Amino acid sequence: MKPTMYLAGAIRDNNAADIAWREFVIKEVGDVATIWSPVAGKTFCPETKMWDMGGVVPLAPVIVDHDFWHVDNANINLFNFTALSEGYPNIGTLIEFGRATKSKGAGRCVIYTVIDPAYAGHGNVGLFKLHPFIQYNSSIIFPTIEALTTFLKRYLPAFTGQDPRFGGYVKS
DSSP: OOOEEEEEEOOOTTOHHHHHHHHHHHHHHTTTSEEEOTTTTOEEETTTTEEEBTTBOOOHHHHHHHHHHHHHHOSEEEEEOHHHHTTOOOHHHHHHHHHHHHHHHTTSOEEEEEOOTTOOOOSOTTTOSSOHHHHHHOSEEESSHHHHHHHHHHHHHHHTTSSOSOOOOOOO
C-alpha cells in the first residue's frame, strides 16, 4: 500500500523554490508514495501573475476546499516551513498545519515538518526556540528537504508494510 502524502508549504508568485522542492520530493519518493501537491495541474504566467487550473482561475474557495481535502485525507502531511525563516508569514500553510493536527490526533495521519534549525520563531526563546505547537504536533522535524527525502526513501516501505522486515543489526 502506497501512502498518500500532501506537500504543504508556501506558494509565492515568481518564487521557483516554492515549486522546486515539491518536484524534488515527487522525483525522490514518488515510487513509494502517492503524492498530492497543491500546484499539481496548475500553470503560472510570470508576466500576468495569473494562475490557471484547466481553464479555471483558482480563487479562494477552490484553493481552500482542495487543500483542506488533501490535508484531511492524506496519510502523511508534509509541511515545509522554510519560508518562515525567510521572513514570509506562511499563513495558509500554518492554517493547514492546524487542520492536520485534528487528523493526527484522531490517528489518521502523521505530520513531518521541515524547518531551518536556526529559525527562532518564538517570542519566548528562553523557554521555546521553536513554537510549541509546531514542535509538539510534528512527528519528526527535519532540517532540510534532502534530509526528509533520505528518511522517506529508507523508512516509508517499512512504515507502510511494503517491506516489513527487520532492518538489521549495526555495530557500535
